[in-house]
Amino acid sequence: MLPTFDVTPGVNTDLNALEDAHSSGVYVKRDVQIVRGEGAILWDAGGNRYIDLVGGQGTANLGHCHPAIVAAVREQVGTLIACPELFHHPLRARYQAELCAATGMPRVFLCNSGAEAIEAALKAARLATGRAGIISTMRGFHGRTMGALSTTWEKTYREPFAPLLPDVSFVPYNNVDRLAAALTPNTAAVIVEAVQGEGGVHPAQPGYLQAVRDLCDASGALFILDEVQTGFGRTGDLFAHQHDGVRPDLLCLAKSMAGGLPMGALCIGVRAGALPPASHGSTFGGNPVACAAALAALDVLQRTDLIARARDLGARALDHLRANLPENAAREARGRGLMIGIELRGKVAPVLRHLQRRGVLALPAGATVLRLLPPLVIEEADLFAALDTILETLHEEPNHASV
C-alpha cells in the first residue's frame, strides 16, 4: 500500500519527495505540484493559480481539458480503448483522411510521440531513396531516441550515447549555401524544423524552406520537415510550412495533435510513397482514444478562429515585448504566432523560478532563452498580464539573470 499524505496548502513535499525517489532521475522537477487545468490556467495542490505559458510543453494548444477533447475521449473510452492496426477502425479512417486533406499529403503513419515520428521519417527516407546520409541543422532538436538523437545538435544530449547513426552531418540553420555544399549523392534526407524550438526559437527566414525544397529536388534527397512543436496552429497557420507555401516529402507531427494525449504522425508525400508492408509498425499507433481526441482537436482548429487568433495575439505580444524589453536584461524577442522566445543576457533558470513565484509558468529553450508556448485559447488579459510580469521581473532584477 502507498503511504498516505496530508494535502497541505502549497506544495505537498512528501509526495514530491516520493516521486523524486522513484523516478528515473532524468527530470529535474520544479517545486510545484500541478493538479488541475482549464484553458490556459493551472492550479497547484495548494489552490494557487498560474497563467500557463508552458502549454504542456507544446502539447496543449487547445488549452487544458478543452470540452471537445474531454467529450470525445469520454465517449471513446467507454466504447473501445484497444484496437491495434491489425484491424480497421472508423475513427482512425476518418482521422487519417482529415489529416491528409489538411496537409495535402496522401498517406500517414500514426505513432505516439515526436521521436517516433522522426524515427519513421528516417526509415522511410532510407527506404525510398536507397541512400543512408542525413543532413540536419545546428541547434536542431528532433528527439531522444537513438535515430532522432543522431539528428539532434546539442552535444550534451548526444555525446554520452555515442556511437549514434553514421552519415549524419549538421549545417547552420537558415544557411542555404552550406546546405547546398553538404548534399551528396548519398544524402537520403535533409531534416529541419519550421521554427527551431528547443534550440532557442529561431524561425526559418523567408525563402529558406523553399530553398531546402529546391535543393532536395535537385539532389534526389527527401525533405523531412519536423513540425512536432510548430504544428496545429502554434505559429498562426495550421502547419508552419503553409506560411511559406512549401510542401515537404515527410512531415513529422506530435505534441498538440490530440488535445494533450500522446500521439504522433508521419505524413508521407508522393515521393516517399506507400511504405512496404511490415516495413515499420507500432503497437499503440492509431489507438482509437488518441484518434478520437485528434479528430476533435483538428475539428476545433478548423472550425474556430484559434489559428488566426494565434497569429494576431502572437504578433501583438511580440510587439509589446520588443517595445518594453529592458536592454540590460534581454537581447531580443523573436518568434512566430504564439511561439515566442526572449533571448536573455544571463541564465533563464532564475527567471523561471521568479516567474513561478509570481504565478506565471514558462519554459527555457537552452540556457539563456525564455520560451513561451501558451495555449492558443489563452485569454488576452491573461497573456498580457503574464507578459507584464515577465517584463517587470526583467526590469526589477536585470542582473538576476546573470547569476
Ligand SMILES: *Cc1c(COP(=O)(O)O)cnc(C)c1O
Ligand atoms: C518535442 C520535439 C520532438 C520530440 O518529441 P517527443 O514527443 O518528446 O519524442 C521532436 N522534434 C521537435 C521539434 C520537438 O519540439
